[in-house]
Amino acid sequence: ELKVEQNPLFLSMQEGKNYTIYCNYSTTSDRLYWYRQDPGKSLESLFVLLSNGAVKQEGRLMASLDTKARLSTLHITAAVHDLSATYFCAVDISGGSNYKLTFGKGTLLTVNP
Amino acid sequence: DGGITQSPKYLFRKEGQNVTLSCEQNLNHDAMYWYRQDPGQGLRLIYYSQIVNDFQKGDIAEGYSVSREKKESFPLTVTSAQKNPTAFYLCASSLTRLAGDTRNEQFFGPGTRLTVL
Numbered sequence: 001e002l003k004v005e006q007n008p009l010f011l012s013m014q015e016g017k018n019y020t021i022y023c024n025y026s027t028t029s030d031r032l033y034w035y036r037q038d039p040g041k042s043l044e045s046l047f048v049l050l051s052n053g054a055v056k057q058e059g060r061l062m063a064s065l066d067t068k069a070r071l072s073t074l075h076i077t078a079a080v081h082d083l084s085a086t087y088f089c090a091v092d093i094s095g096g097s098n099y100k101l102t103f104g105k106g107t108l109l110t111v112n113p
Numbered sequence: 114d115g116g117i118t119q120s121p122k123y124l125f126r127k128e129g130q131n132v133t134l135s136c137e138q139n140l141n142h143d144a145m146y147w148y149r150q151d152p153g154q155g156l157r158l159i160y161y162s163q164i165v166n167d168f169q170k171g172d173i174a175e176g177y178s179v180s181r182e183k184k185e186s187f188p189l190t191v192t193s194a195q196k197n198p199t200a201f202y203l204c205a206s207s208l209t210r211l212a213g214d215t216r217n218e219q220f221f222g223p224g225t226r227l228t229v230l
Contacts, residue, residue: 004155031217042203043156043221050216088155092217100171101219103155 002027004091006104014112016078021107023072023089031092032072033101034063036085043088047074079111116140117222119204124227126191126198134189134225136204143209145187146219149173150201159202162187163209191227199229 003026013019023032031050035043047056049065049072056063060083062075072089086108090101117138126132138145144163148156158171162181176195181187187206191198205219 033218035221042223043205045218045220048216048218090156100158100161101156103157105153105155 002029002091002093002102004089004102004104006087006089006107008107009105010108010110012110012112013076013079015080018078019076021074021076021087021109023074023091023104025070025072025091025102027091027093028067028070029091029093030065030067032065033090033092034072034074035088035090037088037106038085046087076109079109081111081113084109084111117204117206117220119202119222119225121225122223124225126227126229128229129193131190131192132227134191134202134204134227136187136189136222137185138187138204138206138222139185140206140220141184142206142220143184144207145181146205146207147171147177147179147187147189148203148205150203150224156203159189197229198227201226 005024007022034046036046037043047063052067054065060077065072086106088103088106090103092101120135146161147159150156157173159177160168160171160179162168165184168179168181178190202225204222207217207219
């Protein structure tokens, strides 16, 4: 059974600081997704990582994938309040054949002034 | 505008009652999915469908049923057999390999919050 673990589950940080969220998974996969969810809202796609060594950046967020270590990271640079949300990683172990994603429990990020 | 719509936004169910949640997409996506989210939890897959008239059980299908009669629509029925249905339900859709897509990026609707009275 695929397990997807995120840590930390709760992250409180000050504006301007840097931090990293980790996503570990238990089975070989070369597809990993990061989503953002605001309170009471739906999920918004942030990054799609499709190969070992993939790195994607958007604004203050950068995601990377190491398939050999079964690890993805979401790095936050110089955090701002608008980044406060819950961030989920999701893993596809089907090789794209049956489109099932397994989600981590999410990291609740709070950025304080 | 292309997108995924879900209705209703809020739904209240009495004990022993079946309720149906609507999900419609105009993105021309072949695959559609239903997830359940409980407070402080990730998403868990209920059912998914890759083509019309075909669907597969996800990880927590017991007490739920679906149909896929049209490409655009994938309604979810929460039956009385689902003992703890209070949750946030999210519908998603994606392209498939048959459509030449290798990303399998899933796009989500706004969700339906179901509460049992």
